Amino acid sequence: MPELPEVETVGRGLANAVLGAVIETVDQRRPDLRWPMPADLPARLAGRRWAEITRRGKYLLVSLDDGQVMLLHLGMSGRMVILKPGHNNAPPAKHDHVIFDFTDGHRVIFSDPRRFGALLMEPSAAAMAAHPLIVAMGPEPFDPAFDAAALSAALKGRKSPIKTVLLDQKVVAGLGNIYVCEALYLAGISPTRLAHTVAGKRAERLVPAIRSVLEDAIRAGGSTLRDYVQASGELGYFQKQFSVYDREGHPCPRCSVDDPDNPPMIMRMVQSNRSTFYCGRCQR
């Protein structure tokens, strides 16, 4: 579920609620998610202040006041539930795996039914930066260094479809199935086009298209942040109207206006066992 915009929104919501707050207790309700969590997690976190929250790709990095860094990944179904002081007394739900209680009364719950998510810790920022999951990642899409030339270089020699290659976090960090479909649509590039042929003008269209779909989604998420604590306390999965994702059979919003009597339809295909949504007419 969560791609870069959702992770960004979750990070902002956490920052709004508990940045600077001190952890009183941690209730670790199972030993592992995708990987084992630190066995001494509650002891390592108790009394620590959440000093900084940053995002790298789809990872959230929480820096603590003693220099430790906690890595959070939401996998496919992970959520961070934020409960305000005075609303933190409900018993844990089935998939509430880690519960952080802060001295100011806030409660943060890491909930993840499918458990593809992760919670890891490193003793220092340098150690986290060198972590295999972090060190191998490609550029942030908003980094100015991620330009058409850099993208072309990353795609050079890649003979798979561009759709598949953009899901590789080493090419660019943070894209998932939804926003790859949306970015290719916005750029007018066919998902089946071989990645190494996305160069020149196409690469120059694709980079701003990637940024645009991500920015729009972050904005949509940010607009829901005002009341980041709703009745459920859930955060980060906002409704956004997509152009192509999950819209099989709908008319193409861009080129169907050419011929209203016979509009091209958004189509679904399967690439590497994952759904791709696209317009067969205006994506080349």
Place this chain on the structure above:
DNA sequence: ACGCCCACCTGGAGGC
């Protein structure tokens, strides 16, 4: 180094 496929999990939707 690259490309393909599987596995890891649970839950929701839809068909019968």
Place this chain on the structure above:
DNA sequence: TGCCTCCAGGTGGGCG
């Protein structure tokens, strides 16, 4: 109501 199948926004690891 129950049972079955399929599908889901991620990604590391094993294979050729």
